[in-house]
Amino acid sequence: MNEIIVVIGGGIAGMEAVGTLLSLGHTPILIEAGPKLGGHVASWHKLFPDLSSAGELVSRLQEYMKGANIFLGTRVISLNRLADGYSLKLSNGMVINASAILLTTGFQLFDASRKEEYGYGVYDHVITNSDLEAWLAGRADARVPKNPEHIGFVHCVGSRDIKACNSQCSKVCCATAIKQAIEIKEKFPYARVYCFYMDLRLFGKKYEDFYVNAQRDYGIQFIRGRVSEVGETRDGALQIKAEDTLSGKPLKLRLDLLVLMSGIVRNDSIRELSLMAGLETDSDGFLRSVDNEYSVVESNRPGIFFAGACTGPKTVPETIAEARSAALSAHRYLQRTTIIR
Amino acid sequence: MMTERFETGFHPFVLPFLAGMVFVLGVCALKAVRVVFELNKADRKKWLLSLLRPDLILKNILDIVLDCLIHVRLWKRNRVLGFMHSSIAFGWFMIILLGHLEVLMYCPERLSTFYYPIFFDFFIEGGQTAVISRLMDAFLLIIITGIIIAFIKRFWSRIVGMRRTARPSFLNLVGLYSLWAIFPLRLIAEQYARAGDLNAAPWWAYSTALCVFMTVLPFTRYLHIPSEMLLITMRNAGVEISSPHRGMARVQADSCPNCGVCIDACPMNADPANLRHSTVYLTRQLRRGNEARIREISNKCMLCGKCTSVCQVGVDGPRMRILARATEKYRINLHFAASDVDSSAIGESGGGKSKGALLYFSGCMSQLTPKIGRSVESILRKAAVDYEWMDRDGGLCCGRPLYTAGRLKEAAELIERNEELIIGSGAGTLLVSCPICYREFREKYRLHGIRIVHYADYFCELMDRGRIRLDKGDICYVYHDPCELGRGCGIYDTPRRLISKAAAIAEAPKSRVESVCCGGSLGSLSLDFEHREKITRASLENLYASRADAIATSCPLCLTTFSRYSDRPVKDLAQIVDEQIIL
Incomplete structure (x- = not known):
């Protein structure tokens, strides 16, 4: 087998797919725009629900894909359709003729500063889920106070919100918020931690246990209701207004740290690439699969496959499973076309 | 040499005209009296006193000539429409004036008949050579030109620069067609008489057209002709709308000529489904007393005030709507x-x-x-x-x-x-x-x-006094005039002066008074999110057309609303000034 499969995007989906393709005997090429592999997960601390290390997962994947051709810091400049494949021109000057392409371009986090009422980028002690994850992973952050007494989490920031132009659920934030609430409670055992939610969507394996643990063992308070506005008092603390919609009462709370659970939105940096490839966009803004039930990894173009969050919000195990599935689909596709030829 | 054709000075065809005239004068007088009694005491006193003040009398006359006859405001907005309306209004007024002058000069004893100036050529022979008669012919031709434009506009409004016009009701159509008929019929009848043919048929037709027009006038948009004069005197007296239906509100509703300028101006027209909430339809429903529609129109509006700023007679749509909303009964009183x-x-x-x-x-x-x-x-x-x-x-x-x-x-x-x-x-x-x-x-x-x-x-x-100095950056901003600041308070220049000191500035095609509401207005009680989004996108398109790199505004609501969909940065004026201050 000498056909080339190009995998675009070196997050966990891309890495898993490349590893699987290698084990199937292909010689995939991985293109990653950033300086390192692992994508979002590489900058995270722990994964739910088992609280296993995110870094270890990335290392395992790196081991799994050993020997693959990888271009870091490289972008696809142009993509042309050929009779039996695609021609890609890369930012490093290389031109690759690929028989199949696997898009694992992932997602981007909703820019929390767009919800200005939460004061991200304006107030001193407002951070996002990804900031907190980086802080938990050991990066210093002046916005996290030394000894916070009251910490709030706001769910659904930029998700299920037509005013943020995203009406879809981001799927992973509920569990992430619970995970991060537990982690921060472990760091600051005397702090009171509040989670403001619309719904808790705890659909996955062991998520419900996770939620019960957070309440019972860690004393985290879950308040159903959105935060309406955030202000900063003269002494630099945060003051939030919200409504407890279960008791029907308005709330005013002083907080020392507010964490915004930024949602998952489509990756805008692949817009041009998807236009060049003639790929369709679904009504939620993500890349469109042939269907959303059976052929999630297949695109409307022959020989182009999807894996991971480029088609919508996904959890880590879903992404990994999809990457294997997409690798297999690409493998079968090449076998079929070889036989025809 | 002019001579009377008939000893009696009468022919039965004048009767329809006379009947119409008596009817319209009677109804209008009653309507005026009702409006005056509907005013609250203070306003009524204010208005009556204003009629005695020489300066206001002069202003009233001047405004009536400029607004009702010459349509100066319409000329400024749209020359074709201005010509169309002023040709008919001013032309007709001149014909009536000159007609009376003619009678006064040649047969003053007939002035009391009312109808001599209207049917002069039938009753007097040889009048057509006089200068006055020639002048009247000229005005008649100008009117007919106006009617031709009106005819074309009726079926092809874009030719006069209007995308949309008000849908006329049946009675309005009757009024419209009878108005159009009056002048060609007069021309034809006069030609018969001048040729010496005293066939009464064309004169019957002319008189009947006048009768029909005057009979339907109080029930159609043509009520604006007498009503606007009353409105001008009341406005100059300082009377304001204080009831949703009565008094000044009624005068304003009656003064709406249904020209439809507010339809194109309304930002809600980003979705044609919302055209029916324009102010022109509010005044129509107010006249009909259709409470359900009045409520619907009143609650939907964003109160951006653009209709009022472009209105030829100054109908205060937002104020009427707010008062209509105030009639709603709430069970819960909030404090x-x-x-x-x-x-x-x-x-x-x-x-x-x-x-x-x-x-x-x-x-x-x-x-x-x-x-x-x-x-x-x-x-x-x-x-x-x-x-x-x-x-x-x-x-x-x-x-x-x-x-x-x-x-x-x-x-x-x-x-x-x-x-x-x-x-x-x-x-x-x-x-x-x-x-x-x-x-x-x-x-x-x-x-x-x-x-x-x-x-x-x-x-x-602060800038003028040297307390702050701004460094001119190289970003080009387009400034969006917030409704409440621009049309609401007349502040257009100072934001632009600040921006032009802090950055480059571009103008959108529609700006200042014409600025398009961002769609986020608190003014609407019932406009849903999808419709608002369309308005926001339309407003943004207008700003994009300036080719600026970024959008500047000075309203927190515009800022939030634009930030949702804008493809370029949106900043508040204060942010821009703060960023560019030289310390």
Whole structure:
């Protein structure tokens, strides 16, 4: 087998797919725009629900894909359709003729500063889920106070919100918020931690246990209701207004740290690439699969496959499973076309 | 040489005209009397007294000539439409005037018949050679040109620059076609008479057309002809709308000529489904007394005020709607003024902590856009202004959202409480960043000499006095005029002056008075999110057309609304100024 499969995007989906393709005997090429592999997960601390290390997962994947051709810091400049494949021109000057392409371009986090009422980028002690994850992973952050007494989490920031132009659920934030609430409670055992939610969507394996643990063992308070506005008092603390919609009462709370659970939105940096490839966009803004039930990894173009969050919000195990599935689909596709030829 | 053709000076065909004339004069007189009695006492007195003041009499006459006859405002907006309307109005007026002059000159004893000036050529022989007659012919031709344009406009409105016109009702169509018929019929009848043919048939037709027109006039848009004159005198007397249906509101509704200029102006037309909520249909429903539709139209409107600013007769659509909303009965009475406010910032219990100093009011909307308050604070600090931020940790609402929702009593309570707080603070100047609050402060508050100033004006002053200096950056901004600040308070220039000192500035095709509402307005009670999105996108398209790199505005609501969909950065004026200050 000498056909080339190009995998675009070196997050966990891309890495898993490349590893699987290698084990199937292909010689995939991985293109990653950033300086390192692992994508979002590489900058995270722990994964739910088992609280296993995110870094270890990335290392395992790196081991799994050993020997693959990888271009870091490289972008696809142009993509042309050929009779039996695609021609890609890369930012490093290389031109690759690929028989199949696997898009694992992932997602981007909703820019929390767009919800200005939460004061991200304006107030001193407002951070996002990804900031907190980086802080938990050991990066210093002046916005996290030394000894916070009251910490709030706001769910659904930029998700299920037509005013943020995203009406879809981001799927992973509920569990992430619970995970991060537990982690921060472990760091600051005397702090009171509040989670403001619309719904808790705890659909996955062991998520419900996770939620019960957070309440019972860690004393985290879950308040159903959105935060309406955030202000900063003269002494630099945060003051939030919200409504407890279960008791029907308005709330005013002083907080020392507010964490915004930024949602998952489509990756805008692949817009041009998807236009060049003639790929369709679904009504939620993500890349469109042939269907959303059976052929999630297949695109409307022959020989182009999807894996991971480029088609919508996904959890880590879903992404990994999809990457294997997409690798297999690409493998079968090449076998079929070889036989025809 | 002119001679009377008939000894009696009468022919039965004048009867339809006379009947129509008596009818229209009678009905209009009754309507006028009713309106005057509907005014509240103070307004009625004000109006009656104004009719005796020589300066106002002169102004009334001048306004009536300029607005009703020559249609100066329409000329300024659209020359073709201006010509069309003034040719018919002014031309007809001149024909009537000259007709009377003719009778006065050649057969003054017939002036009392009423109909001689109208049917002159039938009763008098040899009149057509006189200068007056030639002049009248010229005016008749001008009118007919106007009618030809009106005819074309009826079927192809774009030719006169109107995308959409008001849908006429049946009676309006009767009025329209009879009006169109009057002048060609007059021309034909006159030609018969001048040729010596005294066939009465064309004169019957002419008289009948006049009769039909005058009979339907009180029930159609043509009521605006007499009504507008009454409106002008009342407006010059300072009468304002104080009831949703009666008095001044009725005069304004009756004065609407259904020209439809407000339809194209209305930002809601981004979705054609909302065209039926334009002010022209509000005045129509007010005349019909269709309460359900009045409520629907009133609640839907965003109160951006563009219809009023382009209206040829000055129908105050927003005010009419607010009063219509005020008729709604609510089961629950709210007392927002009773909410606890932390007034320690401005000196508790009116201690007058900030004597003579600057008091900054950012408003509730700015709680959702903290960058604005931050920037204002930063500018004040850089300019070394001594200030207190009245509602930094939350304050009372200025009352405008309640006022626009028609909850006048609740708004008044808030205003009263805020007045206490502000006056008690001892401040000398009230600085306001939100145009919604600013307009409410200006129009509704009595602050006993405390200066109320919008930050655009204030920062301009700081700049002029050298307290702040701006470094001209290389970003090009297009400035969006917020409805409440531009059309609402007439502030257009100071924001542009500030931006042009801090950056390059471009103009959108529709700006200033013509600015398109952002779609986020608090004014609407029932406009849904999808329709608002369409309005926002249409408003953004207008701003994009300037090819600017970024959008500037000076309203927290416009800022939030545009930020949702804009493909380029949206910034508040205060942010731009703050970023470009040279320390």
